[in-house]
Amino acid sequence: MATNFRRAQDLARSLPALKDPQGVRRRVEAMEGLLERLVTIPGTKRQLGLDVILDIIPGVGSVAAGALGAWMIWEARNLGMSKWQMTRMLGNVGFDTLLGAIPWVGAIPDFFFKSNTRNLRIIKRHLDRHHPATVTLDGGVSRSGR
Known part of the structure; x- marks a missing residue:
């Protein structure tokens, strides 16, 4: 019993790390890369x-891809993003999931409508405005999203 309590305390101490803006940025960028840019044709x-x-x-x-995309929305919630931003992100993932639900043919529009890239852009814009210390350089140019 004491061991479970100690594990719960350790988890409670680690929760602020889940909301660390720099950590969130790294995780969502990595997830977007996995979901949208895994290989080059x-x-x-x-x-x-x-x-x-x-x-x-x-x-x-399609359901599995939608669940992975929804994880990015959960990360946005950890950042305290507005309900409007999260609703837009949910719309992107929902639209992508509906397109992908069409067997075989659904992969074609999904190839062009990259919901996770769109959602990453929304998250980065929020991070750049509200957590400027997390701004990263892409190709030597600061991407502030403004």
Whole structure:
């Protein structure tokens, strides 16, 4: 019993780390890279990720991709983002999930409508405005989102 209490205390101490803006930025950037930019199609500059690959699996693939996209919304909630921003993000994921629910054909529009990239942009814009210390350099240029 004492061990469980100690684990609960350790977890409670680690919760602020889940809301650390720099940590959130790293996690959502990594998730977006996995879902949207996992591999580059040879001979093109087009990238595809786990989101499109999962949509090829009828039924469960689209739901799994939607759940991974929803995780980014959970991270946005940890940052204290507005309900309007999270609603926009939920709309992006929902639209993407509905498109992906069409067996085989659903992967095609998903290839072009990158909901996770759109959501990452929303999160980065929030972080850049409310947590300027987390701004990163992409290609040597500060991406402030303003």
